[in-house]
Amino acid sequence: MKWNELSERVLKGRPLTYDEALAVMQSSDDDILAVLDAAFTIRRHYFGRGVSLHVIRNAKSGLCTENCSFCSQSAVSHSAIPEYPMQSVDQILAGARDAQRSAAVRYCIVTSGRTPSEKDMETICHSVRCIKREMPIQICTSLGLLSEEQAVRLKQAGVDRYNHNLESSERFYSYLCATHDYLDRVATARIAKSAGLELCSGGIIGMGEDIKDRVNLALALRELDVDSIPLNFLDPRPGTPMEKLIKLTPVDCLRSLAMFRFVNPGREIRIAGGREVCIGSMQALSLYAANSMFTVGYLTTPGQGYQADTDMIAQAGFTVTEIIE
Ligand code: SF4
Numbered sequence: 001m002k003w004n005e006l007s008e009r010v011l012k013g014r015p016l017t018y019d020e021a022l023a024v025m026q027s028s029d030d031d032i033l034a035v036l037d038a039a040f041t042i043r044r045h046y047f048g049r050g051v052s053l054h055v056i057r058n059a060k061s062g063l064c065t066e067n068c069s070f071c072s073q074s075a076v077s078h079s080a081i082p083e084y085p086m087q088s089v090d091q092i093l094a095g096a097r098d099a100q101r102s103a104a105v106r107y108c109i110v111t112s113g114r115t116p117s118e119k120d121m122e123t124i125c126h127s128v129r130c131i132k133r134e135m136p137i138q139i140c141t142s143l144g145l146l147s148e149e150q151a152v153r154l155k156q157a158g159v160d161r162y163n164h165n166l167e168s169s170e171r172f173y174s175y176l177c178a179t180h181d182y183l184d185r186v187a188t189a190r191i192a193k194s195a196g197l198e199l200c201s202g203g204i205i206g207m208g209e210d211i212k213d214r215v216n217l218a219l220a221l222r223e224l225d226v227d228s229i230p231l232n233f234l235d236p237r238p239g240t241p242m243e244k245l246i247k248l249t250p251v252d253c254l255r256s257l258a259m260f261r262f263v264n265p266g267r268e269i270r271i272a273g274g275r276e277v278c279i280g281s282m283q284a285l286s287l288y289a290a291n292s293m294f295t296v297g298y299l300t301t302p303g304q305g306y307q308a309d310t311d312m313i314a315q316a317g318f319t320v321t322e323i324i325e
Pocket of ligand 1: 064065066067068071072073074075111112113114144
């Protein structure tokens with residue numbers, strides 16, 4: 001396969017086929033620089049060398065009733081993580097101020113749980129109104145399964161984007177969780193979109209899925225017309241059912257990122273949890289496919305830190321995207 005010819009065809013508007021996406025996933029380790037170079041042609045066309053920084057806040061941690069097997073906050077996890085109920089409006093607002101100081105374009109407020117309670121909704125909506133009055137930062141919320149009414153309330157409060165990951169392919173999702181299913185997740189993604197919220201949806205790779213599952217996830221996200229795709233790399237957490245899984249190799253992560261870029265050429269693709277652990281010293285290469293990253297850590301695990309992230313971006317010749325007021 002001539003990877004640059006493939007990226008030229010994508011840039012001319014011809015969507016990648018299933019077989020072509022699979023060919024990317026089947027490419028050899030020796031081909032990784034050529035694959036990334038072709039993915040970079042697409043990334044540069046849409047986003048130049050910009051990298052948008054996102055800061056995530058775990059506004060309610062642990063104690064979840066759901067049994068997602070990858071998650072250290074689930075009902076079946078014995079991970080030693082902080083557990084606390086919904087934070088106050090003041091705490092969430094303080095997190096937004098920190099995010100703004102980190103040059104983040106977006107502040108992502110996340111809560112554990114199947115779906116937000118009425119009290120959670122009131123706290124989130126009030127917090128978002130306060131943040132929007134004070135600063136121009138974009139706001140994403142990730143609160144679990146949503147009703148139409150809840151999605152409309154979030155939009156009215158000023159939420160810009162809703163995150164709800166599909167996590168993996170429809171086939172593989174049934175192995176991941178028994179308390180809700182893939183179609184529940186698709187339904188919430190659609191509800192968020194119909195309420196006028198931008199849709200952020202991605203997944204986790206390295207959970208034991210095969211490469212066809214990864215291709216099917218990338219295609220499902222294209223079908224949903226998502227605006228933003230966070231791609232996590234499983235960092236098997238002690239105390240979860242996945243604790244003994246073998247970590248992905250850096251090249252496997254990079255190849256998957258490239259495939260997501262080929263399939264979703266103009267969409268924001270974000271390197272998310274597990275990038276430091278799984279991609280390690282090759283992380284800077286991920287910016288040739290991804291145009292966005294979480295900085296200052298994840299929900300229950302720390303990242304490499306803001307300074308290391310911004311140094312990496314600058315040293316690799318990329319620039320932090322600024323907030324446009
Ligand atoms: S619903 Fe969310 S917080 Fe709860 S177990 Fe699943 S991924 Fe974790």
